[in-house]
Amino acid sequence: MVSLQQHHCRLARSATLIIALLLGQSGAWAAVCANPGRDGQGGSDAVINSYFTGPATQTLSPGTRTFSLTRQRGTAPLRAGDLALLLQVQGASMNTANHADYGQLQGHGLVAEWVRIDRVEGEQVWAQGGGSGGGLLHGYVNAPASREQGRRRWQLVRVPQYEHFSLQQDSRALPWDGYTGGVLAVDVRRKVALNGHRLSVAGAGFRGGPALSLQGALGRPADWRYPAPSVQDRQAGYGHHASKGEGVAGTPVLLLEAGNGYPDGDMGRGAPANAGGGGNGLDLSHLRLGNGGGGGNGSVGGHGMPVEGGGLGGHVAPRALVLGGGGGAAARRKNDGGQGGAGGGLLLIRAAGLQGHGGLDLRGAAGSAAGDVGGGGGGGGTLWLDLPATDSLAITPDHAGGAGAKGGGQGGDGQLLARGERQWPGFQPLSVAGAEAGFRCRPAGHWITGVLFEDNGAGGGQAFNQRRDGEEASLPGLMLTLKDPVSGWKKTTTSDASGAFQFRLSEAQSRGQTLELSLSLPEGQQLPELPSLNGERGQRHGHQVRWPLQATADRHSGPLPLGLIAEPGWQAPDDTVLAPGGTAVLAFEYRAPVTGQVQFHSDHPAVRGLLMDRACSGDSEQWQSGQNAGWTVMAGERLCVRVPVRFGGQATRIPVTATTLPHNAPTGFIIAPQQTSVKILPGS
Template sequence: MNNKNVARLITFFAITCLFLASGAKAAMCAVPASDGDQSISGVVNTYYEGASSASAGSTTITVGASSGAINPLAAGDLVIIMQMQDAQFNSANSSAYGSGGTSGRGYTALNQTGRYEFARVDSVVGSSVTLSEGLTYSYTNANATLTRGQRRFQVIKVPQYNNVNISGTVTAAPWDGRKGGVVAIDVANTLNGAGGTIDVSGLGFRGGAHRRTGFAADATSRFFYVDTEANNNSGTNLRHSSKGEGIAGTPQYVFDGTLVIDTNGLSNADGYPGGDYGRGAPGNAGGGGNEWSNAGNDSGGGGGANVSNGGNGGAGWNLDPATQNVGGLGGASFPASLSSIVMGGGGGAGLANNSGQPHGGAGGGIIIIRANIVVGSLTLNAAGADGVQSTQNDGGGGAGAGGSVALTATSGLGSVTVDISGGQGGDAWPVDSSANGMHGPGGGGGGGYLIYSPGAGTPSVNLSAGAGGTTTTRNEPHGATSGVAGSQSSAAGRYPCVADIQVTKSDTLGDYQPGATRTYSIAVTNNGPGDVIGASVTDTVPVGLNIDAISCAPVSNCSSLTTTGQNIEATVDVGLGETVTISVDVTYSTAPEDY
């Protein structure tokens, strides 16, 4: 082979150098694709409750009990830290309840509610988790007090797939007051929906639980909150129903869609300041049904909220819905954004003095997907659950609000269908046809929140609010109202774990000269969007050239440099905007037959 052909051969190899990115900025990406190619269904995340508070800038978090997939945390894991509850509200027993205004709903401060961030685990020792970078936000774990509802955050282990197929239905462990309710996955290359579903409907904040039917002569009217112990000291509140669960705290008794759960054991300790019962709506949770002056009972529970308000519960039996409605108020809207999202608020329980069990519906959970490319149809369900209908002459439960969905991808979102609708308020005695048979239906749940990458396609989304329930065969609303529709935003950015890397290889070997020594270089430049950690660069040197030595600059950016036969392998870290140069010293063979 002549010298001209040798030069062409070298040029050919210069443009086919292989680059594999295996990491990006630690705060955003850990070790992308480390979980390989999989088909998934069921629960894929592991959830850890935050065991103690953590300050912004801290690199250590202490975790407690876990649920879900139960895969232990380890170095290189990607996690989400998310503040689930941290809002404060005015607990005045008046229309100032909630926001301090006149609506009887809402909050006075959100604090860190809904804040979340991705992080990389560096090490785990017992319950102590060390992160590779300091936290952006602070996170609080605290039990309820007389002035604050409980404050909870969780740490979620996020699988890091290379390619993944959604096989059947992926879901979450339900929110249990400390953890759960979220599906989060990271896909370095292709997420194939394959006609599958990710479903967290009704797995968010829980509804208020109706405790017992009956009649109490000491009932009082129009209370925005009522204390458990002040009413019979028995853990029951016969003329006021429980508020739902939400961003401002958790009442003692909640309904998860199947069971009534006592969150405080036998202590009869209210979870909300002032009390767990009555029509006031704390944060995004719905208020409970309330009595009107020992006369009109069975009003409906209020609907939960997300980015939009929940609907109000209907008036009690034999009352004017325009002037005598003391049904539960709907939860207040939350200002969702790219960096702050919440689960749907739980609906308040309806009031029942006969045999009904009109529990509130649970809100929808949260779905967070980061993928490079999405293909195939994929359905994401994060709808709120319906309030429980009362088939007897009792009120209906308020509905849960729709949850939140955050989608980050470069393409393919047009094949995704999202349901973040609010649940429907529970009907009240729908089988009665008499004029005086009207009881209080539940309020509808507010719609949820969707945020997705611009330019990656537009998902099909159901943002609708849940309708308020009705009563009697005439389908009368009797004061119950629908929630407010949710919203969507195209502002989620691109998938952050595939960096734009430029690799160039110099051709400085010159013509063939037996025994001549030459040096060529491979330059790896990172054009962003983040740092790259642990990238693998490989190159094959043509037969006829012997590898003498390899080096890297800056030296600190190269964790390994090896040769195997004619192959060169290097592992490098390349910061945003940096260039790492690998230099290769070679010698021409003295045997022309090598060419």
């Protein structure tokens, strides 16, 4: 009896073997995969992710493979074989001038990628991504706020790799605390079953501006930004306006343990990027007060009241994996209250399907009130889905912004994103690079893979070994067909830039039925040897090659190596005009399709012999006549044959034949002799 743990270990080894084979066959075609299904059955825990970040000033450059992690939240440790999401949570730059353009984005750098954890030793982590040398594709920065830019933070989120994910209770993200959190991410080899429960990141995003009781200072009703009071000033109640919310461009100082907040001040009605602005005090005594603005994300947050002093709503966030912006606080004179609501978090689902009744909750939190003023609501969060292309989406995500309290602004709606183009209403495409989803690495249905290349021995490779090596070229753009001969169902695909192809069948399409994979050989190409697919040798039908296979669930067919050989390139010169009795030397050009030998021959009486010109320089290498000896050629080599002729005066066509003799060709494989000709016409 095989235990569940042993089963998943075997699955992981199977996936690793498949990827290794694909890498061996087709260079860097295969995606990075972790260990699909290694965490077994999920859905019984309320919190499934763990969160990590590095030192306060650590920068990760593109290509990085190893870095430090110094802070963790969540119960599951990071270990080799884990899947993780690395993302720049904060890092946007914005306009900080004290006028109406305050807070507009100037750049964001909010990148993200999936990585596989290869090794963990103490605080040191080795990761593999989709960048140069298997390192990170993007760069990531942890840095405190400066006079030019707000605080920058990245985090690494451990993402469980479930075989099944069937919710037994609501699952949620730990809220963002300024360092980590705010993300709920799951990778499922099969389907996510909600069972009436919710996946929730509601209120888990950027934090709202905290309320602060102030007696007034020298702020103006028209201020877009104003310095936050020092600790001593806070104790005396000296200061003006209310705190802005937290967002992609930084964190207000009142939410920090130490350091600086937004450049040139954290208070006032200007909205910093997707965070809501704080309400302004409309007089020097801080008696007439403005409400906070709502946080933004997929849409702008609502403005706080009154029009002349309420905090502005947060701006639209860039299309990226972002947290909803925090709402701005309301201005206060005494007592606490009027705080901004937190934004919704980030929810990512990679699965073979999403089914059942339940909820995807990305709502921003409401602002709070004290007296007649209130904070702005948090912006809605961001949903990102990676599901099979054929899946419909029967669940409506709730990504509304939080309500503003009293006269506080409503939070803006969140973002709905998906891998690739989708027809789901309201969704926008966003690709996230790096390690592939488990259901793509090892689908629960049937997976068929292979690679097409020239198995000709180019660049020191070995011809006819059914393996792409040396400098053998890939063959992109060739069409393959998978069909069910009984039902008539058919699916086609083409080889990609590296020559690789794949078919993926869902569990519903993998019922053990017999299917047929076929390739129509392109003009001028031959398949010297028929490789086997799952032990079944291919069959030739004219210019088509076919393989039968059983479409069994949880099965991989392949990788199928298809090493083709092209016909030789053999080209005659343009037709020539000669005077009767005249002579000429005509140059024919040959390109070798495979390493081996070539013979040239012509029986035409006007041909006086053959001059070999290997470099096509116009200089003859050797005179040949009669039946020719073979000339050694390398795959892809170009050489010329110079043919001296004496013209008798009658129009004639002179044929020359090239016979290619491949080295180490399989038994029975030949390249048919190629003949081309030049026409000689009489002239004066």
